[in-house]
Amino acid sequence: MNKRWSxxxxxxxxxxxxxxxxxxxxxxRKNIEELLRSNLTIECLFYTEKLNxxxxxxxxxxxxxxQETTPESLKQNGHLQTNDSGLAVVQIPKxxxxxxxELGNVSxxxxxxxxxxNLGTILRIADWYNIKNIFLSKECTDVFAPKVIASTMGxxxxxxxxxxxxxxxxxxxxxxxxxxxxxxxxxxxxxxYKDDSKSIVVMGSESHGISEDVENILNEKITIPRFxxxxxxxxxxxxxxxxxxxVRN
Amino acid sequence: MNKRWSxxxxxxxxxxxxxxxxxxxxxxRKNIEELLRSNLTIECLFYTEKLNxxxxxxxxxxxxxxQETTPESLKQNGHLQTNDSGLAVVQIPKxxxxxxxELGNVSxxxxxxxxxxNLGTILRIADWYNIKNIFLSKECTDVFAPKVIASTMGxxxxxxxxxxxxxxxxxxxxxxxxxxxxxxxxxxxxxxYKDDSKSIVVMGSESHGISEDVENILNEKITIPRFxxxxxxxxxxxxxxxxxxxVRN
Numbered sequence: 243m244n245k246r247w248s249x250x251x252x253x254x255x256x257x258x259x260x261x262x263x264x265x266x267x268x269x270x271r272k273n274i275e276e277l278l279r280s281n282l283t284i285e286c287l288f289y290t291e292k293l294n295x296x297x298x299x300x301x302x303x304x305x306x307x308x309q310e311t312t313p314e315s316l317k318q319n320g321h322l323q324t325n326d327s328g329l330a331v332v333q334i335p336k337x338x339x340x341x342x343x344e345l346g347n348v349s350x351x352x353x354x355x356x357x358x359x360n361l362g363t364i365l366r367i368a369d370w371y372n373i374k375n376i377f378l379s380k381e382c383t384d385v386f387a388p389k390v391i392a393s394t395m396g397x398x399x400x401x402x403x404x405x406x407x408x409x410x411x412x413x414x415x416x417x418x419x420x421x422x423x424x425x426x427x428x429x430x431x432x433x434x435y436k437d438d439s440k441s442i443v444v445m446g447s448e449s450h451g452i453s454e455d456v457e458n459i460l461n462e463k464i465t466i467p468r469f470x471x472x473x474x475x476x477x478x479x480x481x482x483x484x485x486x487x488x489v490r491n
Numbered sequence: 492m493n494k495r496w497s498x499x500x501x502x503x504x505x506x507x508x509x510x511x512x513x514x515x516x517x518x519x520r521k522n523i524e525e526l527l528r529s530n531l532t533i534e535c536l537f538y539t540e541k542l543n544x545x546x547x548x549x550x551x552x553x554x555x556x557x558q559e560t561t562p563e564s565l566k567q568n569g570h571l572q573t574n575d576s577g578l579a580v581v582q583i584p585k586x587x588x589x590x591x592x593e594l595g596n597v598s599x600x601x602x603x604x605x606x607x608x609n610l611g612t613i614l615r616i617a618d619w620y621n622i623k624n625i626f627l628s629k630e631c632t633d634v635f636a637p638k639v640i641a642s643t644m645g646x647x648x649x650x651x652x653x654x655x656x657x658x659x660x661x662x663x664x665x666x667x668x669x670x671x672x673x674x675x676x677x678x679x680x681x682x683x684y685k686d687d688s689k690s691i692v693v694m695g696s697e698s699h700g701i702s703e704d705v706e707n708i709l710n711e712k713i714t715i716p717r718f719x720x721x722x723x724x725x726x727x728x729x730x731x732x733x734x735x736x737x738v739r740n
Contacts, residue, residue: 272722359608363725372719400720433739469738470621471649473521476612479731482724486732489718490682 243288243315247307251319251331257384264334266386268398269320271296271327276396278303282332288316289328296328321388334386337402339411340375342418345440348488351377353408353456354447355477358383362393363478364445369397371485376401377442379408379456408444409455415442422461424452425480429463432487443488445481492537492564496556500568500580506633513583515635517647518569520545520576525645527552531581537565538577545577570637583635586651588660589624591667594689597737600626602657602705603696604726607632611642612727613694618646620734625650626691628657628705657693658704664691671710673701674729678712681736692737694730 243251253259254267265285268277271293277284278300286307289297297308316325350373355361361383368376378385385405391398404411416422421441444460446452452460466475466483475483492500502508503516514534517526520542526533527549535556538546546557565574599622604610610632617625627634634654640647653660665671670690693709695701701709715724715732724732 363728366721367724367728369719369721370715370717370724395721395723397721466619466735467739468619470618472615472618472644472646474644475616475619475731479612479616479728482728483731483735486715486735490716 243309243311243319247286247288248315248319251329254331255321255388257387260334260384260386265331266334266391267320267388268330268332268391269316269322269325269328269388270392273391273394273396273398274328274330276399277330277332280399282335282399285331285333287328287330290316290326293327322392335403337404339404339406340402342415342420342440345415345420345442346372346374347438347440348373348485349375349377349442350481350485351379351408351412351442351444352382353379353444353452354381354450355445356383357448357477358387358389359393360448360476360478361385362390362397364481365390365394365397365401365403367478367482367485369394369400371489373485373489374402375404377404377406377408377411379453380405409459412442412444412456413459416459416461422459424457424460424463425484426451426463426465427474429465431467432464432484433467435464435487441488443484445477445484448477492558492560492568496535496537497564497568500578503580504570504637506636509583509633509635514580515583515640516569516637517579517581517640518565518571518574518577518637519641522640522643522645522647523577523579525648526579526581529648531584531648534580534582536577536579539565539575542576571641584652586653588653588655589651591664591669591689594664594669594691595621595623596687596689597622597734598624598626598691599730599734600628600657600661600691600693601631602628602693602701603630603699604694605632606697606726607636607638608642609697609725609727610634611639611646613730614639614643614646614650614652616727616731616734618643618649620738622734622738623651624653626653626655626657626660628702629654658708661691661693661705662708665708665710671708673706673709673712674733675700675712675714676723678714680716681713681733682716684713684736690737692733694726694733697726
């Protein structure tokens, strides 16, 4: 990796630079494979010989700069502690807001989710349950941070991510007849919840739950029944259980 | 914290020392509160003024050494990046193996789970679903490591943890008529699973799933139906979804 690219890539570890240049980095074998399979625009891809088989499989793919490099160079410039496969610089995609018709039966909205690992894991869960659209409040941790992307295990390449003013956007959908559900400690037991309306499930922040402004526009609160003594569940865990209950219906 | 205790506490950050002295550390307000509420034997508790209300509430509790200290001292000696509440040294409890009668309807067994965050989160999930017994293979990450304890959010104080030879112990339970279930990519759809037998659910390692020896003694494999494209779910996420499905029945 030459000096110019090294500087570029290291810059993209910072949110400010990602925003300015509208690009992010993707690291590691699994994520690079999923990236190559997607329609995202790859500006450059640095890879080690260990990734040769993947590079060969996607030989037709248009990539401006495709360069072999060493694991040391990937480690020095990226965010992973070890990386013996590859690192790509990718354009941040812009998704148009889905119409009511385009929305699936279940979508997710995250209100102020701060932990990168939680955010990445939630994208992975959405991908498992075929949830195509996720709405993120502007206060959520940056979804294009390397740590988030790494923990999505490729899901970043398949989910339409919308960073929005949550109250405005959800209000619009509500007016169109989309049901707004909010995960809370008290609400309708999800084991008994049955409703065929298209819905968006709001998950609140790790420390404060759903913010008041968003809470005020919800149609209904839903809750995961508790059988034991734990006070709460982690937000990614709660998202998974709720998705499993809503998507199966 | 005097020099002797400082050395003791720092030592307990290492697995070797925890094993030798049969003690572990508990840090942070929530975990200390749950610790005080439990029957675990607390050897010493160092606390800041911010924990005064909790200390007052448990004034009757027998604790050999109870000392006020500073957040700086807690940070220097413990594992948390910041800790303005407290740190305790606690005896590692020894739980006797439950008989068939003592086992709840659902128990968990973890085969080679390596990530401390995953292990702690799984204890928290078990606590939510009132699962009282968890069996850990000897290859699992040390459950008394500070990072695991921290992520249990107090659940460590309510769950009976058994570190065992998984094949031997599960075989014994199987002979007594306990059903051994294993989470796998192919198996009975947990959405349709109905069975009133007492069961132990085995969750495999993050990278290799259930080991062959354990797989060979399972009664049945169960699986979480996939609706989208993600290749897998994180082991803590999968545990939560399975518990939600089995415990509700």
